[in-house]
Amino acid sequence: MTLTRKQIYSYVLPGQVSDPNPVFAQAAAAEALGIGGIFLSERWESKELGAVMGALAHATTSLQLVAGLTHFGTRHPVVQAGMAQTMQMLSGGRFVLGYGRGVVSHFKKLGIPTPNMQGMADYVSILRRLWAGESISYSGPAGDYPALQLPQGYDNPPPLIMGTIGPKTLAMAGAHFDGVVLHPFLTVDGVARSIRIVRDAAEAAGRDPLAVKIYATIVTAPDTLSEDQRIDILEARAVSYFMHRELGMPIVATNGWSEEPLDVMASTGLAALEYGTGDARDKRRRMAEVAGLLPPEWLTEGAAVGSVARCIERLGEYVDAGVDYILLHGTTPDQQGEIVGALPPG
Numbered sequence: 370m371t372l373t374r375k376q377i378y379s380y381v382l383p384g385q386v387s388d389p390n391p392v393f394a395q396a397a398a399a400e401a402l403g404i405g406g407i408f409l410s411e412r413w414e415s416k417e418l419g420a421v422m423g424a425l426a427h428a429t430t431s432l433q434l435v436a437g438l439t440h441f442g443t444r445h446p447v448v449q450a451g452m453a454q455t456m457q458m459l460s461g462g463r464f465v466l467g468y469g470r471g472v473v474s475h476f477k478k479l480g481i482p483t484p485n486m487q488g489m490a491d492y493v494s495i496l497r498r499l500w501a502g503e504s505i506s507y508s509g510p511a512g513d514y515p516a517l518q519l520p521q522g523y524d525n526p527p528p529l530i531m532g533t534i535g536p537k538t539l540a541m542a543g544a545h546f547d548g549v550v551l552h553p554f555l556t557v558d559g560v561a562r563s564i565r566i567v568r569d570a571a572e573a574a575g576r577d578p579l580a581v582k583i584y585a586t587i588v589t590a591p592d593t594l595s596e597d598q599r600i601d602i603l604e605a606r607a608v609s610y611f612m613h614r615e616l617g618m619p620i621v622a623t624n625g626w627s628e629e630p631l632d633v634m635a636s637t638g639l640a641a642l643e644y645g646t647g648d649a650r651d652k653r654r655r656m657a658e659v660a661g662l663l664p665p666e667w668l669t670e671g672a673a674v675g676s677v678a679r680c681i682e683r684l685g686e687y688v689d690a691g692v693d694y695i696l697l698h699g700t701t702p703d704q705q706g707e708i709v710g711a712l713p714p715g
Contacts, residue, residue, distance in 0.1 A: 372685050373715025377404040378435065378584065378696045379705060381425075382416055384606070385649040389415050391701075396429050399702035402709045406433025406465070408696060411440070419452050426460035434460055437550060437696075438469035438532045441492055442482040447517055450499040454523040462525050466496075467550060469532035472615055485510050486537060490545045493529055500526035530584070534619040536566050543570030548582035552620055553698050554610060554671035557683075559623040560585050561690040568691075585692040588672040588699045591680045593707050602699035604660035605653040607668055612639045612656070624671065626664070633662050677707045684708075 381395040392409075399407050407425070411418045418439050425434055434456070444452070449466075456464040473483045484492060488510030495517065498505050502522030507514045530548035533539055534555070542549045549567050551560055568578035590603040611617040617631045637659050642652045660668075668674065673683040684695050697705060 372681070372688050372695065372712055374403045374709055374712045375405045375715035376688070376694050377402075377705075377709055377712065378406045378408055378433070378694055379404060379700070379702045380437075380696070380698055381407045381409055381701060382421070383410070383699065383701065384609075385412060385652065386415050387649060389421055392421060392425065393428055395701045395703055396425055396432065398705075400429055400431055402702055402705065403714055404432070404702065404705075404709060405694060406435055406463075407702070408435045408437030408467075410437055419456075422456055422464065423459060426456060426464070429460075429463075432463065433465055434463050435465040435467055435530070437465075437467040437530075438471075439467065440471045440476065440481070441468055441484050441489060441511075442476065446492065446495045446499065446512075446514065447519060450496050450519060453496070453527050454500060454519075457523065457525055457527050464527045465530060465548075466527045467530040467532060469550075470538070472613055474615065482512065484512075486541045488512075489531075489538075490541055493545050496529065497526065528582075530582070534563070534623060539563055539566040540570035543567035543578075543581055544574035544576070546581065548584060548693075550584040550696065551586055551692075552610075552616075553586045553588050554607060554620050554624075554667065555585070556624045556670045557686045557690050559620075559625075559671075560687055560692060563623060564691040582693045583691065584694045584696045585687045586696045586698050587684060587687060589680055589684070589697045589705075589708065590672065590674045590699060591677045591708060592675060593677060594700075594704070598704075600657045600660075601653050603668055603672060603674065605657040606699055607663060607672075608634070608639065608656040608660050611663060611667075612637065614640075620671075626667065630663055630667075634659070637662070677711060680708055681711055 381392050418436050422434055453466045476483050491511040499519050500523050505517040528547035531542035531546040532550035533542055534552040551563055564583055571578040571581045590599045612634050614631055621628050673680040
């Protein structure tokens with residue numbers, strides 16, 4: 370299957386940033402390239418979802434605007450439903466609402482509830498019922514809500530997608546969500562296994578398996594980047610995932626890799642950097658310094674690296690495995706011209 374530009378999505382403002390204003394130039398570059406859409410990963414200090422996506426709804430005209438991702442429990446269901454349908458109105462139907470579980474231990478420290486599988490499925494049902502204009506009384510794993518209602522519903526609600534990796538959550542997402550965002554650093558075989566879980570669960574739930582769209586998140590580092598850029602995009606980003614055992618273990622298990630390097634990575638203590646204070650560039654530098662503790666094949670088999678032609682070939686392998694969309698991770702649209710420009714428009 371030929372990969373096209375419309376199948377390409379890109380992060381804007383990836384990672385931890387101190388200034389959100391570059392998002393406008395990055396979004397403009399994405400529209401100029403003709404890609405399908407952009408993802409924003411929410412960080413409350415500088416990438417609050419409603420603020421940034423509201424601005425992007427006004428600043429763009431063709432891109433899908435994907436909340437990729439926010440988290441359960443950080444907003445009351447009525448607040449979340451209202452924000453999402455307002456975003457749909459402002460963007461002309463281009464908004465996609467994405468959820469992830471995040472680092473559960475961190476949310477527990479903040480006092481943010483972390484629902485179980487049934488709670489996540491129920492939360493999605495609550496949002497859809499609110500958009501349908503229903504009045505809801507609910508008590509269960511998603512929370513206690515005696516009387517929920519929006520003053521007006523909406524007949525064009527946003528799709529709901531889920532970022533996940535473990536087999537149980539993949540199956541839950543296949544049964545209840547409109548799409549699934551797969552984690553970075555999965556091999557082609559790991560992605561294929563994940564897709565089978567999602568689509569088998571969708572079929573078992575009486576849904577059209579192909580209607581559940583699959584986004585594969587691929588760290589893409591062509592050799593046209595400078596060494597410093599590549600280290601930040603590839604090596605430091607890999608460490609940012611594998612230094613958290615909660616994030617790294619499912620990736621390793623899905624790929625069939627040994628978990629021993631995760632123990633070595635955990636011993637560095639770098640996981641404390643992720644949500645601590647300090648300069649983002651210094652944090653990335655410290656992560657990059659220990660990237661040599663990871664097996665080299667984790668970076669080559671779980672990402673797209675090398676020449677532009679080789680990167681495009683690798684992305685195509687993921688599409689052949691059943692992926693609907695490729696989410697380029699690490700680079701921003703203003704750095705993706707060589708790769709995206711070599712693809713047909715679609």
